[in-house]
Each structure stands twice: as C-alpha cells, then as structure tokens.
Amino acid sequence: MTAQEIRQAFLDFFRSKGHKIVPSAPIVSKDDPTLMFTNAGMNQFKDFFLGNQTPDIPRIADTQKCMRVSGKHNDLEDVGRDGTHHTMFEMLGNWSFGDYFKKEAIAWSWELLTEVYGIPKDRLYATVFGGDEGEGLPSDEEAKAFWMEYLPASHILYGNKKDNFWEMGETGPCGPCSEIHIDLRPEAEIEAQPGAELVNMDHPKVVEIWNNVFIQFNRKADGALEKLPAAHVDTGMGFERLCMVLQGKTVTYDTDVFTPLLRKIETITGLSYGGSYAPDAKADMAMRVLADHVRAVAFTIADGQLPSNTGAGYVIRRILRRAVRYYYSFLNMQEPLLCQLVPVLAAEMGGFFPELKGQEGQIVRIIEAEEKTFLNTLEKGISRFESLDAKGGLIQGQDAFELYDTFGFPIDLTRLMAAERGWQVDEAGFEKALQAQKDRSRADAHKKVGDWHIVREGEEVAFVGYDELSVSEAAVLKYRTVAVKDKEQYQVVLNRTPFYAESGGQAGDTGLLFFGQEKVVVIDTQKENDLIIHIVKQFPADMQASVRAEVNAGRRQATSCNHSAVHLMHAALHDILGGHALQKGQDVDSKRLRFDFSHFQRMTEEEIKRVEEVVNAKIRENIQLEERRDVPIEEAKESGAMMLFGEKYGESVRIITFDKGFSTELCGGTHVPATGEIGQFKILSEGAVAAGIRRIEAVTAEEASRFVQAELEELNEVRALLKAPKQVAKNVAALQEENKSLKKEIERLRAEQAGALKGTLKEKVENIDGVNFLSEELPLDDANAIKTLAYQLEEELGDAVILFGASIQGKPQLTLIISKSLTAAKGLNAGQMIRELAKEIKGGGGGQPFFASAGGKDEAGLGRALAKARELLASA
Template identity: 60%
Template sequence: MESREIRSKFIEFFESKKHKFVPSAPMVLKSDPTLMFTNAGMNQFKDLFLGNATADYTRAVNSQKCLRVSGKHNDLEEVGIDTYHHTMFEMLGNWSFGDYFKKDAISWAWELLIEVYGLEKDRLYVTVFEGDKEDNLAFDQEAYDYWKAFIDESRILNGDKKDNFWEMGDTGPCGPCSELHIDLRSEEERAKVPGKELVNQDHPQVIEVWNLVFMQFDRKSDGHLENLPAQHIDTGMGFERLAMALQGKHSNYDTDVFMPLIDAVSKKAGIEYGEKEETDIAIRVIVDHIRAISFAIADDQLPSNNKAGYVIRRILRRAVRYGYTFLNLNEPFLHELVAVLASQYKGFFDELESQKDLIAKVIKEEEASFLRTLENGLKRLEQIKQRLSKSGEQTIPGQEVFELYDTFGFPIDLTALIAREHNLSIDEAGFEKAMNVQKQRSKADAVSEKGDWITVNDEASVAFIGYDEVATDTTIIKYREIKEAKRTVYQVVLEKTPFYGESGGQIGDTGLLTSDTETIKVLDTKKENDLIVHFTDKLPENPSATFRATINEDRRVLIKGNHSATHLLHAALRDVLGTHVQQKGSLVSDQVLRFDFSHFSKVEDEQIVEIERIVNDRIRQNIALDEKRNVPIDQAKSLGAMALFGEKYGDFVRVIIFDPKYSVELCGGTHVNATGDIGLFKIVSESAVAAGIRRIEAYTGPKAFEHVQAQDKALSEVRDVLKNPKDLTKAITDLMDGQKRLTKIIDTLYAKQANVLKKSLLEEVSAQDGFNALVAKVLLPNADGLKKLAFELKNEVENLVAVLAADIDGKPQIAVIIADNLVKEKGLNAGQMVRELAKEIKGGGGGQPFFATAGGKDLFGLDKVEIKANEMIAAL
C-alpha cells in the first residue's frame, strides 16, 4: 500500500465516523509561548482541551506536521543512527472534544488496524497505564477492560509514567495513554524471544505505532494536576512507522516516504545505499533533515542565530556536515532535494510546491555559507585530533573548543558531535571559562575605571513619563563617574524622567537638566535593566537640587516619525513580500530608520515603489495612534500584535496600533499621534546584510523632503544640460547610444594608431648577443592597449626582450615582455625586471616570468626607466 493511500484511508475511515478533517497547523509555532514547534497533533487543539475555546465540531481527524528537536521531546541525536526516529514526521490523529472516550477510541483503533489496513493481530501488543503514586493516579482498569475484548490479555502490558502518561510539555493538557506496538520480526525470531519482552526496549523491529491518549488532566506550572472541564481523546500514529509496517519493510527509510530522496542523494554522491553503515547513516540524516528544514521554511521560519531559527540552522548544518564528511559532497546539494520533496507531497502539503523556489534559495545560501565555515573549522579540528592522538589525550581542551567557536563559527554541539565520532570528549567547563574570559576582556576594554554610584535618595524609584511629557521637575536619585580609555563618562539617574532610554532599536533622548544654579547637558539616555541612565557632560554641582528635565523635543519629533514609519514599513513589507518577513533588527534615530528583515532575495525596484506607495498612503490617511498600555500579553496577542526582534516582554505590554487591520505591534518606543505627522516616507537603500537577511534604510519628514529636493535638483540640472528635452529618458538613452558609437570609432582609431606605432617600434628593434631588444617610450589610451601591443611585438619578433615605458592618460606604466625560450634557457624574469624599473616612477608591480607590468606616481620618471632598461639589457 503506497503512503498516499495509507494517509487517505486513515482520514476517510474517521470521516466515516463523523470526524471533521482539519488541515495540519504550521509546524513552527508563533502564538504558543510554551512551545517552539508543533511536537504533536494535539497542539492546535490545546485551547479546546482546556475549555478556552469552542469549535463547531466535536470530532476531528488530520495528519499533522510535527518537529521534535528541542525541549521535552527531542529525537535529534537518534535520527539517522536508528531507522525509526525522525526530526520532522507526520502524525495521523483522531480527536474527541468532550464526545467519545476510551471505549470508542480503542474499538475504532482496532477496527482500522485489523479490518482496514489488514495488520496481523498476533503481531500487536498494547500497553496501559499502571498508575503513579507521585501524582496519585490509579491503574487504568477501564482501558484494560476494553482491550480484553479485542486482544489476548497476555498481550496487554503495563506501562509506567514515562511510557504511558502523555504530556505535551512541562505544562498543559495530559493524561494516561494506551500504546499499540507491532512486532515486525520474522516468525522464527518471534519464536525465540517473545515480542512483549522487546516492547519499549528500542528494538528496531518492535516499535510503537499508535498512541491513544485519554486527555483528562491539565498539568499546572507547579506540577500538580487538575481535571479538565471535559474528557477528550487525542491519538497520534506515526505515519512513517505505519508505512513501514504496511509495506513490509525493516526500516522507515525503506518505504516510499523516503526512497525517492534516498535515491536522489545516492545518485548525487555516487554511493549505493545499503552498502556501508557509515554512508547509510549519512544518507538517512540528510533525507530526514531536508524534510524538517523545508517544512519549517515553508511555515515562514528562516534559519537564523536565535530561537526557532537557530534550531533549523542547526538541523541544516548537521545535514551538510554529514554530506561533507561521509559522502564527499563538498558543494551545496541539499537545495536540489527540495523539488523531489515537493513532488512527493503535492496534493496534500501543497505549501512545499508553491514555495519550492523560495525554500531552495534559502537552503542554498545557508549551505554555501556553512561549507566555507566547515572546511576551515574541520582543518583546524583535524590538527587538534592529530596532536591529541600523539599525546594519548582524549579531551579537546576548552580553549580550543572556544577557538573553533570564536574563530571558525563552530557551534559547541557540532564540535562535541565530531569529537564523539572519534572517541573524544570536549572540556565544556574550559569552554565556558574561555567564553567568560572573553566577556570580561571586552568589558575591561570598554571601561577602565568605574566609579561607585553616589546615592542622593535611596528611597526613590525610577518612573518614565516620556510618553505623555517632554519636560518635568525632578530630583536626582544617584550619579557616578566612569573613566574610560579615551574619555570620562558621567551618568545620572532621575526620580522621574521624560527621557527615553535607548532600547528596542530606538536611540535615547538628549536634552537639558536645569536647576537654579546650573545647566547639565544630557548627551544620551540608555535603559539598563530597570534604570534609565542619563549620560551627561558633567556631574551635578548640587545633587540635591530640583532639576527641570527637558528633552530635545525637535529631535524627539523626528525619532517618533521614524519609529512609527518603521511599523508602517514592517506591515507593507509583509503585504508586498509575504508574511515570511520578520524583523531581525532596527535602528530608529532622528536622521534615519534602518530595518533588517528576513527575506531570501533582493527587493526588486517595482516592489520598493509599491512599498513606498503603501506607506505613504497610510501617512496621508492620517491614521490616529491607538496606544494600549499595560495590556496582558495574551490579550495583546489576541489583538494580533507582532512581537518585534530584540524586545523583552513581561506579563503586561504596550500595544501600538495604526489601524487594527494593518499594523498591530508590541512596542515600548515613542510614536506620532497620527500617521500624518510623519509627513513623507522615502526609501534610500536596500541591501543584503547576511544570508536571508535584507536591510532597508529610509528617511521621513524633513529629511525625506530634503532628499527628494536634492534628487529633483539633480534631475533639473540634467534637463538643463540636455536643453530641456520633452522625453528626458529618450534623450539620455540617445546620448548613451551616441557615446557607444563614438567609443567604437575611437577604439578603431586607437587600433589604427597602435598598428602605426607597432610598425614604428618594429623598426627600432636591435639585435643583441643571442636575442632581440626593444626599449621605447610610448603614448597609449589605456592599459589594455599596452598589453596588446606588447604581445603583438612578441609574436612578430623572435627572441624578444622588450620594455615599454607608457604614458597612459597622464599616468606612468611599464610593461616588460620576454620570449618564452629566453625565460627557459637564460633564466630571464620579467617580474624581477619590472619591479626594479618601477622604482624610477615611484611605483611597484609584478607578474609572470614572461610578462609583467608596473604602475607608479612619477610620470617624469619614464625617461629614467628608458635609461635603466637599456643598462639592464646591455648587462644580459
């Protein structure tokens, strides 16, 4: 039975039992703070189990994309080593939300496996929960009794909390479960060792196929269990394992789920799968990992250096490393598998087919980048291994692990993996020590002497009032002096302040602190933990005085315009480029806004135009700011707020909305009262900053207007030069075409001139003892002409040694050319000669023994070059 049919039969069976088919949720979770990835089919139904949401159905069936590489469920290290663990896998499941419970779940599972799929019941075993004293849970007698109606009691096994109490994570819905295991061994092997002795013992042929979870508890954060509002059914059957059982294979990888990918990798590497365990493992790792990587990118999670993106990058690099090390795949290859994968899942998971080009481009960029790192790092690691082998040591020192990390970009887990493969270990404690030393050194470089805080009022607390006020009367809580290597810094903390401390990409405010007797300039403001620190030009003379804190309001106005424009830009990028766009960093200042975002290719000119149009449309609409403070984080997410890169969020957040259908973001920065205050938005550059990361810089308000004016002025000047043509583009095109024609004419004239020059030079060639010589000073239009002339002379004169001292557009250049036979027989070297001659024009150069050139600064030195060249030739 082909895998497509296996999946279809499962869905059709439960649809016949009045289950609603629900499409797979994304594999990469964006809204659940307890999970990074979907690790089970029930994740998308979590709120239904908890009673927090309702649906128009009480029964559901689907095939869910899952990823288990982090947290409680982490199968990464087993993947490829055995034949039944995977990073990404499909989980076939059926659910009941307060409808049927154990009886129907058990009877339908048996009916499907035996009557629909035709599995042999004497190969099956089931497990039931034996109870747990810690959680005060009893033996699952109810499940046991239902199973007795279908299977011999000798095949019903007790399972402990580890195997038979299913939990999604540290918290959330959970409950006892019954697992179905199948023994795929031969009849002879089964006669020797009963299958029940191998259940849950990691035997590759006695495996769990289906888990029926009886969801009835909610695990709270303190560990205790509470009853859910209703009892539910949550089942999960490994699609790949079921295919193995139904297709009579001994490995998941031998099924049609993986074989097209295995064949593609084998063909690429020129290695037959099944011949050698080492290469088989590598191939299994690759075909497993390409699925996880591709589905993650399809779900809008690009590889990166943090959180979910780091996990995907780690999986990708693991696959590349196995291909590089064991299959001699030294060029990017993973991306070529995307088309094969998309074809396999076409018709069910069509997101791969629709995004296959995007996915392949992202993967190829990541591969190329890591291969460069890998090659350099592996060379260094090989040197370390050889040294350890000679000394008999078994541990890679922490300092060298840190060197691989710091210099070659090797993650510590990759170094540990390679070390294990060579029976070595790594000194993790030494690595951490080296890391801390670097951090301390960085701190020492930044600060040489930090003064103690001088407290003025130790009972006061810091309050930021800058959202509503631009000036206030306040007092100083504390201050200090910091002597750095190149300057002295003064810091002041105020009891309440309108100054915004740099955070979330927005720069800090500047302004003044004024008392009756002094004025202190605030040069910058930063947020340091819970403090807002003002950097000043001096320390207060009377720290206990009352100060008027006043920000530079004109500067703040410009900053607010840029920050609000950043939100509008973010929304427009997602609108034009796709919802895969995510912020990866930003700078919001009074001069410019800079926005880094995930995207696989250059933003095209027409896309830039469209993005600008959308943002400026929103500005002209003068959308009023809807600011919500102290909003519970869950409520903010329910509003559709997007968490921005680099922000730290607590239980209560601030939400910035410019039209709830357009831009809703969590943000602690300052913003305009309405989008019309921004005035104008103009993108000035778009570039790449890293693989898969693009950067846009833009101006707003007066700065944007100045930029547009400058562009308009330049355009006006061009019009004036061209005598105000009606069609400026055509006029410029005609001018360029004319220039091309003139260039061709000039090139022709130069060629004729060069031909005349060559004939003249041929007459100057003089016969020496065993060779012909030419030293001449020439005038040529470019360096290419000099090179061409030199080689034409060499082709027409036998045994030639020629030195040409050229004036090229007012700059001196020398060319030395020598016949090949003279280089070989007399040991002459044009490179040595030209380096010596270059001294006369205050320059340098080099080249090959038969041809070399040099440039310099002293045009008048060419006469000396001629004299010296003649002396050198006379000495040959």
C-alpha cells in the same frame, strides 16, 4: 499502500466518523512561548484542552508537521544511527474535546488498524496505565475492559507512569494513555518468545505505532493533579512508522517516504545506499542523515523560519550544518548537495503540503547559500585543526570544543582527523567545556512558570481593541507569576481587553489598568496561544476590583501607522518587483517597521524610490480602511485576499483592504482608519537577510519627519564646512579624489622606507643550524608594508625564519614568516610559534604554518618576544 494512500486513508476514516479534517499548523511555533517548534499534534489545540477556547466542532483529525530537536524531546543525535528516529515527522491524530472518550477512541483505533489497514490482529498489543501509588492514581481498568473486546488478556499489558501517563509539560493537561504496539518479527522468533515480553523494551521490531491519550487532569505547578471539567481524547500515530508497518519494512528509511530522496543522493554522489546500520557504515548513515535533515530544513523555511544565529533559526542552521558535515566527511562531497534534494521532496509531498511546491525555488536558494557558507567555514576549521599544538599526540579538550562551537566540527569528525595523524582527543576536557556551554544556555533560558490563580471561572477573553482603546468595566479572570532569569514577571488576564497582544509581527500594546483608584502599569501585552496576557509592573492589591483598561493611544497610533504602511509597501513591491515579492516576516512597533520579502537581487535606487513614491501617493489619497471581520476562510480564499505561507488561519478571518485592487490581505493587526494618518513614509535601508530574502526598514509619521529633518540639518552642516551651498556632491567627490591621491603618495613613501631598510636588515641575518634567522623591531607603522618586506626578504634569503616587531598606532604587533621548506623539513609552525611569542606582549595571534601575526597590549614586551624567537628556534 503508498505513503500518500496511507495518509489519505487515515483522514477519510475519521471524516466518516464525524471528524472535521483541519490543515497542519506551521512547524514553527509562533504564539506559544513554551515551544520553539510544534513537537506534537496536540500543540495547536492547547487552548481547547486548557479551556481558554471552545472549538467550533468537538471532533477533529489531521496530520501535523512536527519537529523534535530541542528541549525535552530531542532526537537529533540519534538520526541516521537507527531506522526509526527523525527530526521532522508527521503525526496523524484524532481529537475529541469533551465529546467521545475511551470507548470510541479504542474501538476506532482497532477498526482502522485491522479493517482498513489490514494489520494482523495477533500482531497487536495494547498497554494501559497500571496506576501510581505516589500520585494516588488507580490503574485504568476502564480502558482495559474496552480492549478486552478486541484482544486476549495476554496482549493487554499494564504500563508505568513513564510509559502510560502522558503530560504536556511540567504543568498543564495530562492523563493516562493507551499505547498500541506491533510485533514485526518473523513467526519463528514470535514462537520462541512472545511479543508481550518485548513491549516497551526498545526492541527494534516490537514498536509502538499509536498512542491514545485520555486527558482527564491538570498538573499544577506544585505537582498536584486536579480533575478537568471535561475529558478529552488526544491521539498520535507516527506516519513514518505506520508506513514502515504497512509496507512490510523494518526501518522507516526503507519506505517510500524516504527512498526517492535516497535514490537522488545515490545519483548525486555516485555511491550506493546499502542500508547498513553497522557503526562503521558511515556512508549509509550519512545518506539517512541527509534524507531526514532536508525535510526538517525545507519545511521550516517554507513556514517562514530562516536559518539564523538565534532561537529556532539557530536550530535549523545546526541541522543543516550537521547534514553538510556528514556529506563532506563521509560522502566525499565538497559542493552543495542538500539543496539538490528539495525538488524531489517537493514532488513527493507538495501535493499535500502546497507550501513546499509554492516556494520550491526560494527554499533551494536559501539552503544552497547556507551550504556554501558552511563549506567555507569547514575549510577554515580544517586549517585551524592543522595549526593545533597537539602536544604528546593529544588534542586538548578546549581546542576540540572550539572546533565544535566555532567551526561546527562534531567531535567524531575531530576524532577521525586526529586518528589519521595518530593523535587522540582529550574527551573529558571536551565534555567539560560542552557541559559548561549547556549550563550557560540553561541559565540564560531559565524560566519558571507558576500556576494560574483563577479569579473567575468559565469565561473566555473578549478582545475589543479594534474598536476601543479603553474598557470601563473589565474583570480579572486569572493571574500568575513567571520567573525569567530569576526576575519575577507579573501576568494578568482580563475578560475584556482593548490591549493588542504581540502577534503577526506587531508589537503588543502598553498602557494602564485601574483597579478602583489603584493604577497598574502594563509594560507589554503577549499572546500565549490565543490567550491575551497583560504583563504588569506589579499586581494590584484587590484582584476582585472592577478594572478600567486604557491603551497608550499615542503608541498604538504610531504602531498602526507603521502596520498600515507595511500593507501599502507590500502591494507596491508587487507592482514594482513582481508577484514573487511576498512577505517573509515583519516586525512593527511604534518607532519603525521592518519587512522581509522574497526577491532575488538587491533593489536598485530607482526601485526603492518608486516604492516610496507609490506608498506616499496612497497616503496622500487618504484611502479609507475597508475591514471585514469573521469572514469564512473559504470565502476569503475565493475573494483573492493575500494569504501567506507559514501562517495559521482559523475558520473565520479578518480582511484588510486599502484601495480595492491594490492591497487586500488577511491580517489580525491594528490599522489606521484612513491612510492619510500615516503622514509620510521613508525607507531607511534595504539589504539581504538570506539567499532570496531582502529586508526593508522604514519609518512613518513623526519618526519619518524627524529623520528627514535630521538629514537636512546634517546636509546643511556639510554645506557650511564645504562653503559650497549648491555643489555638495561635486565638492565631496573632489575631496575623495584628493584623499585617494595622498594615500597613494604615503604608500609610495612607506615602500621606499621599507626598501631602504632591506639592505640594513640583510646584514643582521644570522645562521642557526642552517636556518637564516632575523628578528628585528622596525620603525614602520604600516602592517601591510611590514608583511611585504618580510616576504621579500624570505624570498631572497631562503630557508629563513623572520620575525618583525613594530608599534602600530600605539599597539605592539608581531609578524612571523617561516619558509615553507622549513615547515616541511623541520616541522616548524608559524601559527604555533606566534602564540607563544604573543604572551610577551600580553596578546594573542595565529595563522598558517608559514605565516602568522599577533597583536598585544604591552609594547615593552616587543624586545622580549624578539629574543625569545631565537630560543624557540634553537630548541626546535
């Protein structure tokens, strides 16, 4: 069976068992603050397990895009080294929410694996939870009894808590699980040693393929377990590993999930993939890294997460750069390679995941731009490596860490380059610096979540904020305390609320909660999956009191103006730039709107002006909002409403229309009832975010009026200064031309001054062991003039070491040139020498072996630095 046939057979089987097949949630977790990426199939169903929501149907099956590259589940550094670890992977799963339980889950697992997929029954083993005295949990004899119907007792094994008790996290739903393992060894090996002895022993050919989790408990913050009101089934089967089994392979990279990518890499590099896992088979490992990493990067970009310097974007950038480092170091490629694999990936997986095919060109451009940037950084890192002072043939740990942290050098690349020069790396020092960084990161991200204190049972949260800004009679369902960086945050959940929780790029509401006569300030409203959480300044004295909830109406109105303006602008961009100008992200609050969209070049001034004109025309038309709620998703698709890649849509959606035929989108945010309330729309800036992604920042309503007024006031000030009320631009242009002319005259005079110094300086040159040496403090305050003078003198003198000191704008600066003939013949290095000299002026610097500069704070140290240069040269 091909990979596509294997995936389809799984879904068809569970459809036949009454399961609803649902699409994969986005790989980037947007509404769950506890996760950066979706790392398991059950993530999108958390609210069902937690009891916050009731599913429309109790049986569901899907294949979920997952990532395990951060936090507790982090497989990144293992990728490429073995044949089973991956960053992005698919998790096939079937789910029961209070419906069937152990009996059916086990029976259907057996039926699918042995009858549909045809796996030999004698190759399968099942594990069940063996109990835990410390937790007071008995062994799972019920699951064992069901397995006895299909397997002999020798193929049913007890597992410990680590292997056979599944937990969502430190707190939350959990329960015993039953894993299914397969023995892929040759018959001779099986006869010599039974597979039962190798289950969960990390044997590469006796592997787990499926896990049936029986969710029965809730783990509280104090570690205690409480029984859930309903029992659920949560299963997960790694798609790549299943393909390995069914295609008769022993590693996942030999399946057709990866072989098309590996063949493309062979074509691009001209190298052959040998499939070796030996430590010295670096090229094979690099090819596996590329085949894996392109999937992770492409899928996350398709789901709306751009590479960046923070959060999930930083992780994606790190994965991408890891791939670049491998092909640069081990495949001898200095040009972008990863982007060339995207069309192959889209062709193989775009049929089932249309977000890949639909955005193929844009994904290629973004990845290519990132690769080019990092390849340039790698070159700088190599230059930095070459300037290191490896005293005694040892690269200091801090220097190795700087290469890792600043330039993206993995420690193995630093080791490799060091070995080529006969150097070693201070491994202990590197590990110490790396650990210090991890400790800082943990401290920055420290968050401790307390248990929910339940006030009322069995109610779901009702959001009424589309229609009302206040609720007179609400009640607290639950509350908890969260410690963020050792600062307490207070969270309250109500059964009815008008507060909009931050989601879809729109900021959460603020306002007030009245518990009887006690007033509690809501400083933010956040969403945790589908739970609306009010973050308050303090808890009320009486949680049982009836609650009056009031949203800050002014702030909501301003935010709604901005959000509605986004819809109008999105439609205007389509009309003016083309249908490719699709939303890639937005950030809307009461002060301004920020909108990211796909476009391949800078917008012209004329295009920006036209967008403003179209939006403001729609505002003046005072178009009434047309809103449709609870529209079945299929009906919404047929209606032509705009749907965005990377968004998770439920079974019923909300459609927002301003002027049918102009702007119709699926949206969960708040909006003005008519466009006239927006008042005015003004674009502040337009610029690049990533390759093929542009960003517009704009203001509306009062903020737009304030901005325009401030601009007019400043323009009037300029007019007054120029004494030219009607020809501001012409007068400013004349001043600029005059300034340019004066600068050229100053540069000419400085060059003359430097030239006049040249003859005097030549007379001060001394010879030290055959080297022309000059160190002098100059009366110049232009760094470029000093650099030019130094190069001119070095060219005329030859075999020279020239150090100039000067005070530039009140700060000391050193400029050092060493003839290239001396860097080669005598091992002199300007970058190393300048760092030593910079200490005298209480500063720092660096550069190349033949040119370096430094700045400092202590002007009085210039003389000492100039004298010290003579000592350093003599000793060298």
